[in-house]
Amino acid sequence: MKLKFSGLAFLLLAALTFNLQAAGRDYIYAVGSSTVYPFTTTVAEHFGKATKFPTPKVESTGTGGGMKLFCEGVGVNHPDIEDASRRIKPSEWERCQKNGVKDIVEIKIGYDGIVIAYSRKAKPWNLSLKQIWLALAKQVPDPKGGNKLIPNPYKNWNQIDPKLPNQAIRVYGPPPTSGTRDAFVELAMEGGCKSFEWIKAIKKEDKHKFKEICHTIREDGAYIEAGENDTLIVRKLEADPTTLGIFGFSFLDQNIDLVAGATVNGIEPTFENIASGTYPLSRPLYIYVKKAHVGVIPGIKEFLQEYTSEKAWGDEGYLADKGLIPMPEEERKQYRKVALELIPLKSP
Amino acid sequence: MNNEITTAELIAGTVKKRRAREKRLKLYGIAAVVAGVILVVILMASIVSLGYKAFWQSFIALDINFDPEVIAPGGIRDPDTLRQADYGLLVKRALKELFPDIRNRRQKRALYRLVSVGAPDVLRKMVMKDPDLIGTVKTVWLPAHSDVDMFMKGYINPDEPESQRRLKDFQLAWIQRLIHENRLEKRFNSLFFLSGDSREPELAGILGALMGSIYTIIITLLLSFPLAVAAAIYLEEFAPKKNFWVDLIEVNINNLAAIPSIVFGLLGLAVFLGFFGLPRSTPLVGGLVLALRTMPIIIIASRSALKAVPPWIRQAALGIGASKMQMITDHVLPLALPGMLTGTIIGLAQALGETAPLLMIGMVAFVVDIPKSFLDPATVLPVQIYLWADSAERGFVEKSAAAIIVLLLFMLIMNALAIVLRKRFERRW
Incomplete structure (x- = not known):
């Protein structure tokens, strides 16, 4: 009897499989950055409630992991939308093209600030980009002088600058798969690195070497990778007020009673400062849409309409409540046009 | 003869030691069990003490006027019209009626945010289920915004400086007024058991x-x-x-x-x-x-x-x-x-x-x-x-x-x- 039963289960499964091959998918499927995830899911929820379409499914895979899935091909098994906390890389673009994903619509949705946060229990932190780089780079210029790089010797903050506290350098931050990490490296690390004239000069001669010097984060335990879990970093900061944490502005905004953001080059990470561009660590966020799926998967056009509407991404839209920094009105108009007319990206 | 006595003595001599060993083994066992039980109790206590609060949630009572002009203009009552009506407007009107003297744009926005963004959906479901509600005025308990809920549950300390709170002083004053008028209270959170995931904590369900x-x-x-x-x-x-x-x-x-x-x-x-x-x-x-x-x-x-x-x-x-x-x-x-x-x-x-x-x-x-x-x-x-x-x-x-x-x-x-x-x-x- 048992054997018959399992045979039945198998038959059922086989039948299902064949059915599935023919069936489509009637909901939108998005993947990508964990930073954009809260925004896309919020839009998805509003979209699902206010229209007759099913609520889109959103997976949080990290920008890199999402690009891999997104560029795998065209068809119902592949995602329609990619959330990205950085622009698509040329290598990813090429992979997309190779797999038949030709027309990709790029929509900038707003800005996000990267904050260097500390516990409210600690004294306020004021950092400069140069200090951040010296604290976290794998190799730094020899403090004794000369144009020579040595492995990062700094153990405590006050060794970098006597004004900083006498505490061990311990910073929680995202892993290399994260777009937040890419942006942090590009904005903060490179920004600080460039403050050394002779390193800046290398950029002209050998771009590769420059990147290696500026973009490599130390691996001796001062920088602690905390996975893609920003809540975890907030808890760690609470538990040990001598540590710092790197994450997106929306987490600071939601946990303002527990953590505060360090000023960078003297500028506080506030909504206004990030929106106006004076805070140095702000980066644009994007979504990428597969044009070939529009019209095949129902609702993509309507979803983009919702995403780019003023009530979503406007100055007072619901995404601003979730911590997204809106674009200036001019830019919003431009990208709404791109979204509604589905103007594909020419090249990355 | 001699031998037998010494053997018996030998055994008698070790009895005490062996009993003590047995007792120790038993004690180790009991200690292990107790340690395990304590850990389980700590785990359960920490989860339950945090989690049981989620079964109750703050709701705000609003006198909703189911205005036919808003819901079904022209008297058409097919499901599509009813679904797409602007229920948010009904909520906003009800709030405005309660707090008529708020003119400032920023404050108005803050006022609307006392109620969850899911509140219009609650009204939508009510009307879709019973279209006869249109044209009546009814007191409806709508889910409050998560920040309000956090305050009601004591997670937001009003004594902290204003900039370190998610609720500002004027919002707290509104909340106090709502509590005073019996319009804000914690009720059993049936939403948690009846809905799917959401980005809004107050709407998220299991x-x-x-x-x-x-x-x-x-x-x-x-x-x-x-x-x-x-x-x-x-x-x-x-x-x-x-x-x-x-x-x-x-x-x-x-x-x-x-x-x-x-x-x-x-x-x-x-x-x-x-x-x-x-x-x-x-x-x-x-x-x-x-x-x-x-x-x-x-x-x-x-x-x-x-x-x-x-x-x-x-x-x-x-x-x-x-x-x-x-x-x-x-x-x-x-x-x-x-x-x-x-x-x-x-x-x-x-x-x-x-x-x-x-x-x-x-x-x-x-x-x-x-x-x-x-x-x-x-x-x-x-x-x-x-x-x-x-x-x-x-x-x-x-x-x-x-x-x-x-x-x-x-x-x-x-x-x-x-x-x-x-x-x-x-x-x-």
Whole structure:
């Protein structure tokens, strides 16, 4: 009897499989950055409630992991939308093209600030980009002088600058798969690195070497990778007020009673400062849409309409409540046009 | 003679020592049990003390005027018009009526944010269900915004400086007024049990994940139980002893049971999604992957249950002329079944708590709609806990704990079922 039963289960499964091959998918499927995830899911929820379409499914895979899935091909098994906390890389673009994903619509949705946060229990932190780089780079210029790089010797903050506290350098931050990490490296690390004239000069001669010097984060335990879990970093900061944490502005905004953001080059990470561009660590966020799926998967056009509407991404839209920094009105108009007319990206 | 006395003395001399040793062993055992119990109590206390609060939630009573001009202009009442009406406007009007002297734009926005963004949907559902509401005025309890809820539950300290709070002084004044007028109170949170995931903590519910878990477990059970029992019967009753291939299979089954579960996820990704092209994020694929994970556990449990059946039962059955098939189905299986069922339910309970393999097949996703079949995108309970624990909004902290309580209850029910089944089928010989 048992054997018959399992045979039945198998038959059922086989039948299902064949059915599935023919069936489509009637909901939108998005993947990508964990930073954009809260925004896309919020839009998805509003979209699902206010229209007759099913609520889109959103997976949080990290920008890199999402690009891999997104560029795998065209068809119902592949995602329609990619959330990205950085622009698509040329290598990813090429992979997309190779797999038949030709027309990709790029929509900038707003800005996000990267904050260097500390516990409210600690004294306020004021950092400069140069200090951040010296604290976290794998190799730094020899403090004794000369144009020579040595492995990062700094153990405590006050060794970098006597004004900083006498505490061990311990910073929680995202892993290399994260777009937040890419942006942090590009904005903060490179920004600080460039403050050394002779390193800046290398950029002209050998771009590769420059990147290696500026973009490599130390691996001796001062920088602690905390996975893609920003809540975890907030808890760690609470538990040990001598540590710092790197994450997106929306987490600071939601946990303002527990953590505060360090000023960078003297500028506080506030909504206004990030929106106006004076805070140095702000980066644009994007979504990428597969044009070939529009019209095949129902609702993509309507979803983009919702995403780019003023009530979503406007100055007072619901995404601003979730911590997204809106674009200036001019830019919003431009990208709404791109979204509604589905103007594909020419090249990355 | 002399010798005998010394031996007796020797033994008498060691008695004390041996008794002390025995006592120490007993004490170690008790200490281990006590330590285990304390840890469990701490764990449960921390989860329950945090999670039970999520079962109650703040609601605000508003006098909603179901204005026909807003809901169904021109008197057309077909479902499409009713669905698309601007219910947010009704909520805003009701709030404005309560606080007529707020003119400032910023303050108005803050005022509307006292109520959850899901409030219009509550009204939409009410009207869709009963269109006769149109044209009436009714007091409706609408879910409050999570920040208000956090304040009501004591997570926001009004004594802290204003800039370090998510609620400003003027908002707190409104809240005090609402409490004073009995318009703001904590009520049983039925939304938590009746809705799917949401980005807003006050709207997020567990039903979507719970249904996902149930669908996944059904697939797992249907697939792993018959296969595993059949495999166990063959290996125990039919397979030749001392055969190289049988030994190899045995070693592999034991190995499989010990493999980290994420490996099964990778296998699922390559085989079920890649080769068979089954849809991502569905309970069907989740169930298939978890069935692979559970099967070795059930096989091992079933085999030891079969081994525990005394050989004389088999010999007696064969002796009075039963065929091997009859011997197994009529005598051995009924006796081994309680053990098999226990093993199955333990395996399933473990599968219920898996997250890692599901990550690979896309079940770690934001899914709002409650899955209605094995092919709808879904998440499962542990994944929901993970997703909520990872969210920025403070309200999700207690939601995660509440979801853990639900998961534990689910497990408790399954384990109770295992005990009941065992008691029912248990036979003595």
